[in-house]
Amino acid sequence: MQITKDLFGLLGIVESIYERIKKIFIPPRAYSWQTLIYLSIFSWIMSSLAGYPIKNVIAFFGWAFLIAGTSWYTTDQPILIPGTNMPIGAVITGFLVSVFAFGHEEDIITTRTIVLWPTISALITAIPEFFEGSGIDYKRQIPKAEVRQRIIVLVGCCLILSAWIQLYFTVDKWARQYPSLLFDDFSRSAFVIKTGTRRQLPENGAKILNRIQPLVQQQLEATPWSNVERWLIEAPNTKNSLGRVNALGRQVIQDLSRQSGKKVRENQVESLEELRYWNVDARVINRKGGGYRLDLLASWDGPRSANKSYYLRKSCQIDPISRPADVSTVNIKKPGERITVAEIQCDRAPKPIPESLPPKQ
Amino acid sequence: MLDFVGFPFFDVSPVFPLGAILFNFLFFTLAIPIEAYILTNRLKFDKRTSIFYSIAINLFSGAIGWFVFFLIEPILPPEIRSEIVSYFFFNRPGGNTSLLILMMTAFIIFFSTFLVKFFLLKMALMSLREPGQVKQEAQIIGRKTSRRLGRMKLQNTSILTTVLIGNSLSYTAITIIILVITTLQK
Numbered sequence: 001m002q003i004t005k006d007l008f009g010l011l012g013i014v015e016s017i018y019e020r021i022k023k024i025f026i027p028p029r030a031y032s033w034q035t036l037i038y039l040s041i042f043s044w045i046m047s048s049l050a051g052y053p054i055k056n057v058i059a060f061f062g063w064a065f066l067i068a069g070t071s072w073y074t075t076d077q078p079i080l081i082p083g084t085n086m087p088i089g090a091v092i093t094g095f096l097v098s099v100f101a102f103g104h105e106e107d108i109i110t111t112r113t114i115v116l117w118p119t120i121s122a123l124i125t126a127i128p129e130f131f132e133g134s135g136i137d138y139k140r141q142i143p144k145a146e147v148r149q150r151i152i153v154l155v156g157c158c159l160i161l162s163a164w165i166q167l168y169f170t171v172d173k174w175a176r177q178y179p180s181l182l183f184d185d186f187s188r189s190a191f192v193i194k195t196g197t198r199r200q201l202p203e204n205g206a207k208i209l210n211r212i213q214p215l216v217q218q219q220l221e222a223t224p225w226s227n228v229e230r231w232l233i234e235a236p237n238t239k240n241s242l243g244r245v246n247a248l249g250r251q252v253i254q255d256l257s258r259q260s261g262k263k264v265r266e267n268q269v270e271s272l273e274e275l276r277y278w279n280v281d282a283r284v285i286n287r288k289g290g291g292y293r294l295d296l297l298a299s300w301d302g303p304r305s306a307n308k309s310y311y312l313r314k315s316c317q318i319d320p321i322s323r324p325a326d327v328s329t330v331n332i333k334k335p336g337e338r339i340t341v342a343e344i345q346c347d348r349a350p351k352p353i354p355e356s357l358p359p360k361q
Numbered sequence: 362m363l364d365f366v367g368f369p370f371f372d373v374s375p376v377f378p379l380g381a382i383l384f385n386f387l388f389f390t391l392a393i394p395i396e397a398y399i400l401t402n403r404l405k406f407d408k409r410t411s412i413f414y415s416i417a418i419n420l421f422s423g424a425i426g427w428f429v430f431f432l433i434e435p436i437l438p439p440e441i442r443s444e445i446v447s448y449f450f451f452n453r454p455g456g457n458t459s460l461l462i463l464m465m466t467a468f469i470i471f472f473s474t475f476l477v478k479f480f481l482l483k484m485a486l487m488s489l490r491e492p493g494q495v496k497q498e499a500q501i502i503g504r505k506t507s508r509r510l511g512r513m514k515l516q517n518t519s520i521l522t523t524v525l526i527g528n529s530l531s532y533t534a535i536t537i538i539i540l541v542i543t544t545l546q547k
Contacts, residue, residue: 163427
C-alpha cells in the first residue's frame with residue numbers, strides 16, 4: 001500500500017513539474033515572451049540554412065528576438081540579486097547584448113564581452129525606470145530622485161567591476177609579454193598573486209641558450225685547434241666590443257622575436273617585449289689537463305623581485321683531439337699526418353644562477 | 362584604442378591582480394566616508410545625500426581613471442611599460458625611473474582626479490534636482506539679479522574647495538596606509 005501511495009505522490013510531482021514546464025514553453029497569448037524566443041530559435045535555424053548575405057540579416061533578427069524575449073521574461077518576474085537593486089534578468093540580458101555587440105564569428109565570447117557585461121547589465125537595469133506602464137502603452141518619465149540615486153550608484157559599481165575585469169586581462173597580457181617573470185618570486189608582491197606553480201626555468205632564456213649551442217658547435221666542431229683558440233679569445237664581450245657569442249645571441253633573439261610576433265596590423269609585428277631584456281655573453285675557463293670550458297650565459301635585465309639579477313648558464317667542454325688528416329683538411333704537408341681538432345660537448349639544460357654575471361677574465 | 366587580447370578560454374592567467382583589486386576597494390572604503398564627512402560639514406547636505414554624492418564622485422572618477430589607464434597602456438613605449446610591470450608585479454620600480462617623473466605622475470593624477478571629481482559633483486548635484494526646479498532657477502538667473510549670480514559663483518568656489526579638501530584628505534589617508542604596509546613588509 002505504502003509503495004503505491006509513494007508512487008502516486010511521485011506521479012503528482014511529475015505532473016506538477018509537467019504543468020510548470022508547459023506553462024513555460026507554451027505561450028499563453030500570441031503576444032508573449034515565448035513567441036519571441038520561438039521566433040529567435042526559428043531565425044537561428046533559418047540562418048543556418050541560408051546563404052551568406054541573408055544569413056547575417058536573419059541572424060541579426062534572431063539576436064534581436066532573443067534579447068527582447070529574455071528581457072521581457074525577466075522583467076515579468078524580477079528576481080533581484082541579493083543586496084542590490086539589479087534583477088538577475090538584467091544580467092542575463094546584458095550578457096546577450098554584450099555577446100551580440102562584441103562577439104565575432106570566430107570567437108563568440110571576446111574579452112570585451114566579459115569586460116563590458118556588468119556595465120551593460122546596469123544600464124539595462126536602469127532603462128525600465130525611465131518608462132512607465134508595461135507592454136506597448138508606455139510613457140517616458142524621469143524617475144524619482146531616490147530611484148535616480150540608486151541607478152547612479154549601481155552604474156558606478158558596475159563600471160568599477162568592469163574596470164577590475166579589464167585589469168585582470170591587462171595583467172594577463174603582461175604575463176604573456178613577460179613570461180620569464182613567472183620564474184621569479186611573487187611572495188612579496190602586494191598587487192598580484194600567482195595562481196600557477198613556479199616555473200623551473202625562464203622559458204625564453206633557456207630557449208636562447210639552447211639555440212645558440214648548435215650554432216657554436218657548428219662553428220667549432222672539427223675545426224683545427226688553433227682556430228678554436230682564436231675563436232674562444234674573441235667569444236666573450238670585452239669592454240670595447242661585443243663578442244662572437246653575443247653576436248650569435250643577438251641573431252637568435254632576433255629570430256625568436258620574429259617567430260613570437262603576432263600580427264597586429266598589416267606589416268606590423270608585435271613581438272614578445274621581454275626578449276629585449278635578455279643579454280648574451282660568454283666566459284672561457286682553462287681546464288686542468290688541457291681544453292677549455294666555454295660558459296654560454298644569458299642574463300636577465302628586466303623587471304625582477306630582488307636587487308640582484310640572475311643569469312642562466314650552459315657549459316660546454318672543448319677538448320683537443322688528434323685525428324688523421326683527410327680530404328677536408330687543407331694545408332696537408334704529407335699524407336698520413338695527424339692534426340689536432342676540437343671536440344665539443346655541452347650540458348643538456350641551462351642552469352639558473354641567482355647572481356649577477358661573473359667577472360671578466 | 363583599448364587593446365583586447367584574444368579571450369583565453371581554458372588557460373587561466375598565471376597571475377591574478379587580487380591585491381590591486383583589494384587596494385582599489387580599500388581606497389573606496391576610505392575615500393567615500395572621508396569625503397562624505399567633508400561634504401556634510403562644509404556644504405551642509407544631510408548625511409544620506411552627501412554619502413550618495415561621495416559614492417557617485419568616487420566610483421565614477423575611479424572608473425574614468427581606470428579607463429584612461431587602459432587607453433594609454435597599449436600605446437606606452439615598452440620601457441615605461443616594463444617599469445609599470447615591475448612596480449605592479451614586484452612593488453619596485455625598475456631602477457632607472459627618475460624621482461622627478463614619479464612626482465610629476467603623482468601630481469598629474471592628483472589634480473586630474475580633483476578636477477574630474479569637481480565636475481562629477483556638479484553633475485551629481487544636477488542629477489538630483491527635479492526637472493521643474495531647473496527651469497525655475499534658470500528663469501531667476503535669466504531675470505538677472507547680480508547678487509544671485511554672485512551667490513552661484515560663491516557656491517561654485519565652495520564646491521571647488523570642498524572637493525579639493527576631501528580629495529587631499531582621502532589621498533593622504535591612502536598614502537599613509539600604503540606607506541605603513543610597505544614599511545611593515547620590509
